Amino acid sequence: MSRIERNLKNQADELSALYQVSRSMTSSGNLDRVLELIARKIGQLMKADVSMIYLIEDTVANLKAAYGLRKGIGSIRRPIPLGILKEAVRAKKPVRIDGTRKSGGDPFCSLCKRYALHSTLVVPILERGKVLGLMTVCTKNRSAYTKEDEKELALFAGQAALAIENACLLEETKIHYLNTMKLLASVIDAKDTGTEDHSESVMRSAMGIARALGLSDKQKSVIKHASLLHDVGKIGIDISILRKPAPLTAKEWMQMKTHPKVGADILSKAGFLDELIPAILYHHVKYSGGGYPATKKRGNSIPLEARILSVADAYESMRSDRPYRKHLTKEEAIAELKRCSGTQFDPKVVKAFLKHLKG
Numbered sequence: 001m002s003r004i005e006r007n008l009k010n011q012a013d014e015l016s017a018l019y020q021v022s023r024s025m026t027s028s029g030n031l032d033r034v035l036e037l038i039a040r041k042i043g044q045l046m047k048a049d050v051s052m053i054y055l056i057e058d059t060v061a062n063l064k065a066a067y068g069l070r071k072g073i074g075s076i077r078r079p080i081p082l083g084i085l086k087e088a089v090r091a092k093k094p095v096r097i098d099g100t101r102k103s104g105g106d107p108f109c110s111l112c113k114r115y116a117l118h119s120t121l122v123v124p125i126l127e128r129g130k131v132l133g134l135m136t137v138c139t140k141n142r143s144a145y146t147k148e149d150e151k152e153l154a155l156f157a158g159q160a161a162l163a164i165e166n167a168c169l170l171e172e173t174k175i176h177y178l179n180t181m182k183l184l185a186s187v188i189d190a191k192d193t194g195t196e197d198h199s200e201s202v203m204r205s206a207m208g209i210a211r212a213l214g215l216s217d218k219q220k221s222v223i224k225h226a227s228l229l230h231d232v233g234k235i236g237i238d239i240s241i242l243r244k245p246a247p248l249t250a251k252e253w254m255q256m257k258t259h260p261k262v263g264a265d266i267l268s269k270a271g272f273l274d275e276l277i278p279a280i281l282y283h284h285v286k287y288s289g290g291g292y293p294a295t296k297k298r299g300n301s302i303p304l305e306a307r308i309l310s311v312a313d314a315y316e317s318m319r320s321d322r323p324y325r326k327h328l329t330k331e332e333a334i335a336e337l338k339r340c341s342g343t344q345f346d347p348k349v350v351k352a353f354l355k356h357l358k359g
């Protein structure tokens with residue numbers, strides 16, 4: 001292959017890699033996945049033995065994505081002091097490091113020494129003049145990187161900067177949306193129970209159950225947000241029904257029973273809260289069958305998050321005054337949970353809740 005042909009092929013490879021990265025950015029919206037893809041693409045394109053992407057926070061670098069390191073990756077998945085990488089952050093320009101160096105405690109130099117990586121190219125990921133992160137490619141070959149490589153890697157650094165900025169914006173939007181929903185839930189609490197913290201109390205009890213059951217962080221996060229938003233569907237229910245100091249008529253019950261479905265519909269419109277929907281939709285379904293909305297689900301086919309929410313919600317409701325009755329004592333509420341364990345409530349969840357209350 002002639003030099004011109006080789007150059008053309010390199011350019012075509014580079015463009016195709018950039019195109020794939022851009023496509024993934026618009027379709028996934030998941031920062032970790034995009035950075036993993038960029039690390040892989042630059043590793044392949046630059047024929048690197050190792051490629052890594054760090055995000056910078058003050059004086060430390062957090063490894064976000066790596067390609068080419070099969071062993072030992074776990075040991076470097078922790079924040080490291082900038083050390084030798086500091087020069088690229090300070091100068092806001094690519095830096096080439098030739099030869100392995102005595103580490104002198106520098107974690108990046110130790111890594112290069114451990115894997116005999118003789119050439120490193122470090123390129124800052126810049127966004128409006130601020131260094132968000134660093135891209136590094138390393139190879140066992142000596143003096144391997146050129147000015148051309150710096151330019152090539154800088155193109156990908158631009159894509160990474162966009163991906164990071166997009167992810168931050170998305171994260172901010174999500175937080176803003178959740179806060180609005182929480183505010184809405186507290187307004188509904190005030191309308192429904194006369195207090196603004198019913199949903200907060202349900203959340204604390206549900207989280208206690210989740211801890212007692214040893215659930216994962218992911219499940220705990222779903223339970224936390226679903227508890228806070230579980231009655232968001234009551235927004236459409238008349239206050240005269242919510243605060244009625246007497247049993248509801250059949251017609252009023254019909255309206256009341258719509259709130260799990262209305263809540264699920266509201267959350268489905270957000271587009272990123274789908275994992276909360278099963279808990280909210282089924283939080284009034286009984287363990288032995290029945291409740292609302294109408295469903296064939298019973299026992300363990302009811303999502304665990306909904307079974308937890310059901311116990312936490314019932315306990316907190318019993319413990320607070322309602323227009324038609326005074327609150328129950330702690331002992332009375334516990335006795336009621338035990339009485340309905342196996343019929344209305346999942347016995348495993350009731351047991352976990354009692355363990356939490358004792359703890």
Ligand SMILES: [Fe+2]
Pocket residue numbers: 230231259283284
């Ligand atoms: Fe409810």
